[in-house]
Structures are given as structure tokens and as C-alpha cells.
Amino acid sequence: MELTDKLLDIADRLSVDKKYRFAEQLNGAALSISNNLAAGSGSVSNKEFAHYLNIAHRSAFENANILVVLERIKYILT
Template sequence: MHKVEDLKIWRKSIQLSKSIYLLMPELPKDEKFGLINQIKRSAVSVPSNIAEGAGRNSNKEFKHFLGIANGSLYELQTQLILIIELNLTKNQNVQTLIDACIEIQKMIYSLQQKL
């Protein structure tokens, strides 16, 4: 078992989720039950799966949950790109969030290789 609070990858994914939640009120209200809901679920899934994997009994299980977190990151990245493509916000920070997704994806890959 790994202490999740000590994992830089978990802390970065928590920060990413927080940033996502802060961005969501800027999107059109009619997306509340569509894209906004999906983005929030994807964002929360990342640190949640990292935490669940860290709490498991083996590195093999941890690696599996890191894979799930990585899938959620790719989903989130796609949804953020869609926000840009649909011009749903004027917020210039969306690209920064995409960059954060990519950084965490690289961190996950690196951690999976070490496990």
C-alpha cells in the first residue's frame, strides 16, 4: 500500500480536478447535464482511481488503477479540446488544463514502469 497523500501524481490530479470545477461555471448552463457533468466525472475519476490503486494490496492492482486513471485523463483531455472547438468559453486557461492532463499522463506512465 502507498500513502496517497505522499504521491505527487495524486496531488497534481487533485489540483487539476479543482481547476476543472472552477472552470465549469463559465460554460453555458444548457451544458449542465451534458458536457459539464461528464467533464466533472472524468476529472474526479483521476485522483479517485489513483487513490484506490494506492490503497490496494499489490503493485499489480495499483498499476491497473493507474491505467483506469489514465483513461479518464484521455477522456478529460478530449472533452477540454471539445470545449475549445465549440467555443464554449473565452477562458484561456483551458489549454493549461490540457497541458496538465498530458503532464499527469506522463507521470502515470513513468510510475507504471516503476511498479
């Protein structure tokens, strides 16, 4: 949840700067991590749980890519 909070904060700052497309992408990918972890926690089988963990893991990589792009085009500083 802390990671999601930080990513949503960055997305909010992007919205203020009228970088709406980046903000939208980051919001969706950030929420996907915590949403899929929550959904997986309610799974009835290990296979189903692993499926949701895999989606959350891939969303984490999506977020990482978005942040790299934002840094490269100087929209954020690290």
C-alpha cells in the same frame, strides 16, 4: 488534486452557462482521476495498483478530449 480542482472549476462555469451535459461529463472524468489514484494507493499488489493507474490515465485522456471539444465549439478559450 490541483488538476481536478481546475477541471471542476471549468465544469462549474459550464453549469452556470447551462451547458449541463458538458459539465456532468467533465465532473465525472475529473473526479475519476483523483478517485482512481486514491483507490490505487490503497492497493495490496503492484498489479492492482497498475490497474487503477491505468484507469486514471485513461480518465486524463477523456478530460483532454472534453476540453478539446469545448475549445473547438468555443465554450472555453485556451
